[in-house]
Amino acid sequence: MSSFDGGNMEALRDGDPRRVGSYALLGRLGQGGMGLVYLARDEAGAQVAVKVLHRHLTEDPDFRRLFRREVAAAQRVARFCTAPVLAADADGDPAYLVTEFVPGPSLERAVQTGGPLTGSSLDGLAVSIAVALRAIHGAGIVHRDLKPSNVLLSPVGPRVIDFGVARLADNRSQVSSVLVGTPGYMSPEQVKGEPITAASDVFAWGGVMVFAATGHGPFGTGAVPALLYRVAHDEPDLTGIRGPLLPLVAAALAKNPADRPTPQNLLDALSAGSEALPVGPGGLGAGPAVPPPGPVNPGTTGPGAPAAAGGHVTLPNAAAAGQEARTGGTAGAGRDREPTLGRALTTFGRRRPWVSAGAVTGAVAATVAVVIALQSGSAGDAAPSVSSPVPSGTAAQASEPVAAPPSPSASTPPLSASGPNPLDEGGVRLFAQPDGDAARQAKLWAAAGRAKDAELMTALAETPQAIWLKGPADKARRTVSATVKLAAKENSVPVFVTYNMPFKDCRPPGPAGGATDPASYRSWIDQVAEGIGDARAVVILEPQSLVNVPGTAECDLGGPTGAEDRFGNLSYAVGKLGALPRTAVYLDGSFEKWPSLEEMAHRLVRAGVTEADGFFLNASGYQPTAGLVDYGGRLARCVHVQVTEGTEDCLDAEIAAAPDDPSALPHFVIDTSRNGQGEWVPDKEYAKPQTWCNPPGRGVGLRPTTSTDSELVDAYLWISMPGHSNGTCTRGTDGPEDPVYGTEPPGGGEWWPELALGRAELASPPLR
Numbered sequence: 001m002s003s004f005d006g007g008n009m010e011a012l013r014d015g016d017p018r019r020v021g022s023y024a025l026l027g028r029l030g031q032g033g034m035g036l037v038y039l040a041r042d043e044a045g046a047q048v049a050v051k052v053l054h055r056h057l058t059e060d061p062d063f064r065r066l067f068r069r070e071v072a073a074a075q076r077v078a079r080f081c082t083a084p085v086l087a088a089d090a091d092g093d094p095a096y097l098v099t100e101f102v103p104g105p106s107l108e109r110a111v112q113t114g115g116p117l118t119g120s121s122l123d124g125l126a127v128s129i130a131v132a133l134r135a136i137h138g139a140g141i142v143h144r145d146l147k148p149s150n151v152l153l154s155p156v157g158p159r160v161i162d163f164g165v166a167r168l169a170d171n172r173s174q175v176s177s178v179l180v181g182t183p184g185y186m187s188p189e190q191v192k193g194e195p196i197t198a199a200s201d202v203f204a205w206g207g208v209m210v211f212a213a214t215g216h217g218p219f220g221t222g223a224v225p226a227l228l229y230r231v232a233h234d235e236p237d238l239t240g241i242r243g244p245l246l247p248l249v250a251a252a253l254a255k256n257p258a259d260r261p262t263p264q265n266l267l268d269a270l271s272a273g274s275e276a277l278p279v280g281p282g283g284l285g286a287g288p289a290v291p292p293p294g295p296v297n298p299g300t301t302g303p304g305a306p307a308a309a310g311g312h313v314t315l316p317n318a319a320a321a322g323q324e325a326r327t328g329g330t331a332g333a334g335r336d337r338e339p340t341l342g343r344a345l346t347t348f349g350r351r352r353p354w355v356s357a358g359a360v361t362g363a364v365a366a367t368v369a370v371v372i373a374l375q376s377g378s379a380g381d382a383a384p385s386v387s388s389p390v391p392s393g394t395a396a397q398a399s400e401p402v403a404a405p406p407s408p409s410a411s412t413p414p415l416s417a418s419g420p421n422p423l424d425e426g427g428v429r430l431f432a433q434p435d436g437d438a439a440r441q442a443k444l445w446a447a448a449g450r451a452k453d454a455e456l457m458t459a460l461a462e463t464p465q466a467i468w469l470k471g472p473a474d475k476a477r478r479t480v481s482a483t484v485k486l487a488a489k490e491n492s493v494p495v496f497v498t499y500n501m502p503f504k505d506c507r508p509p510g511p512a513g514g515a516t517d518p519a520s521y522r523s524w525i526d527q528v529a530e531g532i533g534d535a536r537a538v539v540i541l542e543p544q545s546l547v548n549v550p551g552t553a554e555c556d557l558g559g560p561t562g563a564e565d566r567f568g569n570l571s572y573a574v575g576k577l578g579a580l581p582r583t584a585v586y587l588d589g590s591f592e593k594w595p596s597l598e599e600m601a602h603r604l605v606r607a608g609v610t611e612a613d614g615f616f617l618n619a620s621g622y623q624p625t626a627g628l629v630d631y632g633g634r635l636a637r638c639v640h641v642q643v644t645e646g647t648e649d650c651l652d653a654e655i656a657a658a659p660d661d662p663s664a665l666p667h668f669v670i671d672t673s674r675n676g677q678g679e680w681v682p683d684k685e686y687a688k689p690q691t692w693c694n695p696p697g698r699g700v701g702l703r704p705t706t707s708t709d710s711e712l713v714d715a716y717l718w719i720s721m722p723g724h725s726n727g728t729c730t731r732g733t734d735g736p737e738d739p740v741y742g743t744e745p746p747g748g749g750e751w752w753p754e755l756a757l758g759r760a761e762l763a764s765p766p767l768r
Contacts, residue, residue, distance in 0.1 A: 009039055020096050021089055023050050039101060047101040048086060058095040070141075071097055072646070077139040082132050083152070083161045102159045107212060108148035116215045116240070125151075125158055125212055126245060127270050129205055132160035134263040137198045138663070144196060146204035147185045148211050183227035184217035188255050191232045199257035205266070206236070206252030214240040218253060244269070421584040421613050422493045422536040423669075423706050423714045430464035430704050430717070431487040431494035437723060437751040456760040459767040464704045465673070465718040466495040466540060468749075470514075473527040476500070480531030488535060495704075495717055496532075497540040497619075500524055501569060503562065506548045506555035518565050525573045529580060536582045540669075540719050541573055541612075543619040546588040546603040547595060571608040578611055584714075586669055589615035591623050592631040598649045601638035604666075610643060614667035619719045621671075622679045622698055628670050629710050636665040636712055662711040672701035673718035676764035686739070687732025694726045694755060696740050699762025723756025724749055 010028040012018070016038070018025055023040040026047075030037045035053040042048055057063050068090040075085045088097035107125070111117070117125060129151060136143055143150075145162060152159045187203035190196060210218040218236030219227055236253045238246065248269055254260050261269070422428060433439075442457035467483055469476045480496060487494045500514045502521055507513035515521035528539075549566050550558025558565065570587065578585045587607050590600060604615055615635070617628050637658035638650035645654070659665065680695030700722050706715045727748035729738050736744045746752050760767055 012038075017052070017094075020050055020052055020094065021087075021092065023048065023098065025050065035096075040098075042098075049083070049099045049101045051097050051099070053095045053097075055094065058093075064090050064095065067095060074139065074141065077135050077141065082135060083159050099161070102152040102154045102161065104152055104154040106149045107151040107153060107158070107208070110153055111148065111212060111215055117212045122209075122213055123245065123270065126205075126209055126248070127267065128158040129160060129208060130263045130266040130270070132158075133198075133201050133205060134267070136160070137201070137263065142196055142198055143201045143204070144190075145182055145185075146201055146208060147182045148208055151208060183224050184219045184221075184231065186228070186231055187257070188232045189257060191228045197257060198262070199260045202252050202260045202263065202266075203254075203257075205263075206249045209245065209249050209252075210236065210238065210241065213245070420582055421714065422582055423538060423584055425493075428706055429490070429492040430715075431483070431490075431492040432462055432464040433467060433483075434486075436461055436465065437721075438756060441723075441751075441753050441756065453757055456757065456767060460700070460722070460756065460760050463700075463718060463767075464492075464495070465721060466497045468497045468499050468721070469528060470499045471511075473524040476524065477527035477531040480528055480537075481533075484532060484535035484537060493536045493538060495538045495540065495719070496528070497719060498525070498528060498542055498573065501542045501545050502565070503550045503555065503557045504542065504548075505544060506550070506557055508557065518569050521569050522572050522576075525576050529576050532577070532580055532583055534581050537580075538584045538669075538715075538717075539577050539586070540616050540619065540717075541570060541577075541585060541587050543588055543616075543719070544590070545570060546600065546607060547590045547620075549603070567603075567606045567608075571606075571611075574608040574612045578613070584613040586614050586616040587612050588619070589617045589632070589635060589668060591618045591621035592627065594621075597631075597635060597638055601635060601642050601650060602648045604635075604639055605642050609639060609666055612666075614669070614714065616669045616671065616717075616719060618671040618675060620692065622675045622677075622692075622695060624675055624678045625670055625672055625702055625716065629708075629713060632668045632670065633710065633712055636668065639666050640664065665712060667712050667714045669715045669717050669719075670713060671719040672704070672716045673720045673722045674698055674700060674759065676701040676759075677762055688730075690729045690731055692726065693729035694738065694741070694745055694752075696758070697762065698759060699764050700759050700767070701764060703765075721749075722759040723751055723753070725752045725755065 009026075012025060012027055016025065016028070016036070020038070020040070022043050025038045025040050027039045028036065029039050029049060034057065035051050038050045038052065040048050040050040053067070058067075067088075071085060071088040071090065077084065083099045083102045086098045086100060089095060105113075116122075129146075133143070133146075143160070143162070146160065150160060150162045152161060185204045185207040187196075187200035188194075190200055207218050210216070216237075218238065219230040219234065220237065221227070232255075236250075238250060238253075241249055248261065248266055251259065251261050252266070438457050438461035442454045442461055445451075445457060446454035467479070469479060483494050483496075500521060502509050502513070502515045502517060504514040505512075509516040515524055532539075545566065548555045549563050551560060551562025551564075551566075555562070574585055574587065577583055587604055587609050589604065595603075609615060615632075617623075617632050623631075634655055637655045640658045641650040641654045642648060676699035677697060680691050680698060682689050682691065700718070702716045704715065704717050708714070708716060725746040725748060728736060728745050729740075730736065731739050733739055738745050745755075
């Protein structure tokens with residue numbers, strides 16, 4: 001979010017502070033109209049970027065209010081392909097914000113010193129910037145100043161920065177009747193003072209790609225008024241752009257925002273390749289118009305406001321710009337241009353918005369980062385931002401944000417997206433362990449002449465089920481590594497369940513109670529992540545971890561930091577595993593009424609659901625699928641309310657008013673491994689019914705699949721093991737027998753053949 005070149009730092013000057021808040025400043029990274037950017041070190045020793053805002057801006061109380069709001073929005077932006085906001089102080093003197101430090105040169109500097117990009121490096125850059133825009137728009141932000149100097153080429157891939165501060169500058173400039181932007185990358189509507197939408201960023205994406213491919217902007221160089229006139233009226237110069245990227249860039253640079261693709265459209269086309277571009281007579285076919293995103297967070301305007309600061313150039317009006325341009329010539333005037341993709345993009349069909357370019361994102365983006373990072377060197381200053389007039393009476397003068405209606409092709413990712421989700425791949429196959437307990441039992445019964453029972457066990461064994469990970473870290477890593485290799489051979493996706501949280505099930509640390517402390521647990525998670533690597537995988541994080549929380553009334557273990565440690569451990573796991581290129585991560589959502597809806601939503605938010613792929617339901621329950629689909633939808637909307645409103649509750653009216661657009665809500669998966677007959681209602685009284693513990697008469701439910709009846713439900717999975725005992729339940733008797741079965745059950749997590757057979761016999765729908 002800070003405008004700086006991570007590969008170019010200056011020494012601190014005499015007037016620079018040496019410390020801001022708890023951050024020790026190390027050097028200057030850059031300077032812009034909003035403030036100075038410093039390289040700093042936090043108290044833990046990590047390098048960060050600190051932007052100190054200019055004092056003349058923070059003297060305005062309205063600016064501080066907007067700054068606080070925009071930082072909150074920026075913190076909701078998914079971390080991939082951006083420099084995430086880590087902290088901010090809107091009330092301090094000075095006011096500042098802290099982002100992740102991104103080492104590496106800017107795209108502008110890399111191209112100036114190493115030349116234009118080509119091939120897969122160029123394609124990978126296109127994907128990464130589109131992914132970043134999708135995440136930024138998903139948080140309700142329009143960048144407004146995307147340009148080559150705001151794209152950093154880090155060792156782990158391109159990162160888009162300055163996406164929150166640009167909005168603040170834009171709001172500040174609207175008060176003084178000017179508009180912030182950079183010549184050659186501003187959209188026509190920015191030049192004309194018309195409403196700014198997410199489509200404006202797509203136009204800038206096209207301009208950035210022209211620069212990356214050719215070394216110059218799409219509208220040439222020259223005086224600012226001439227540049228702005230070309231942006232508004234002339235065709236871009238696309239000489240040097242070839243292949244499938246050409247129609248995408250041309251479509252992005254359409255004058256009419258309604259004719260531009262969304263970031264998701266771009267990702268769909270880039271991932272599909274040239275074969276996905278529909279071709280008709282004379283060029284690319286035409287289809288229904290792509291609806292433009294509505295205005296996002298428009299600013300305010302008012303008479304008599306002070307002039308904008310920060311070195312922006314104020315033009316007298318657009319007509320004057322046009323007059324100068326006509327006398328000075330235009331870039332690319334009178335040249336034929338190939339047909340744009342434009343409206344034809346909608347023929348790809350509606351895909352879930354968080355699906356990115358798959359292998360292109362994983363392989364190509366990493367390549368462009370590593371290759372281009374080596375091209376860093378000295379370069380001139382970034383192109384200056386400019387400002388042009390905002391005509392009165394435009395939508396940009398609205399005093400309140402205007403929400404855009406949801407669109408099937410909207411470019412916003414879901415609230416909980418952490419990256420490409422393998423569950424969303426078409427025709428995905430889920431992994432079935434070939435040598436599990438059910439498979440071994442089938443062989444034993446077949447040898448014993450129990451053919452019918454063996455057949456049922458074989459059907460159970462062939463059904464994809466999750467693999468539970470616990471015990472020593474090295475064993476977990478080896479199990480994961482071997483499983484993903486085996487799954488890759490058959491082109492399937494394994495589902496792993498991590499079950500090693502300290503104080504799991506409210507038990508003391510040890511074999512039954514998980515890792516001994518947070519450090520041990522996080523090291524264990526690191527080993528699991530190492531085992532997965534870049535393979536496809538789904539991770540179910542710690543069943544019951546958000547219901548039996550230490551340090552609460554539910555669990556008196558863990559001491560005063562028990563709850564904080566639990567949420568911190570889960571957040572760490574989400575971040576570590578979610579950073580893997582093709583791993584989906586889901587947090588514990590329990591099931592309906594345990595705990596309350598509002599409390600469950602609050603715990604999910606604290607655990608980091610906004611950085612995960614969503615949550616899972618019913619891993620510890622037997623509730624019917626249909627009811628869970630409805631409950632999960634309400635829980636997702638409650639999470640949305642709490643995140644967007646900053647509350648810890650959610651009113652019924654707010655849940656009802658939450659968007660129906662699945663791209664705006666966290667998604668979830670449902671465990672259907674034991675709910676074929678629903679929940680158990682005892683036919684007699686027990687001192688302690690323990691309805692959750694080995695309930696009789698239950699069957700397996702819907703088979704694991706990604707074909708569900710709800711766009712919020714990513715999959716039905718078999719998370720729990722249908723043939724494993726819940727423990728030695730005595731229903732309030734002296735035991736050791738379970739009075740329901742008349743025998744002593746196996747210990748928790750142990751294989752129970754007869755229980756498995758009963759679950760298979762009562763399967764709904766039947767296994768055979």
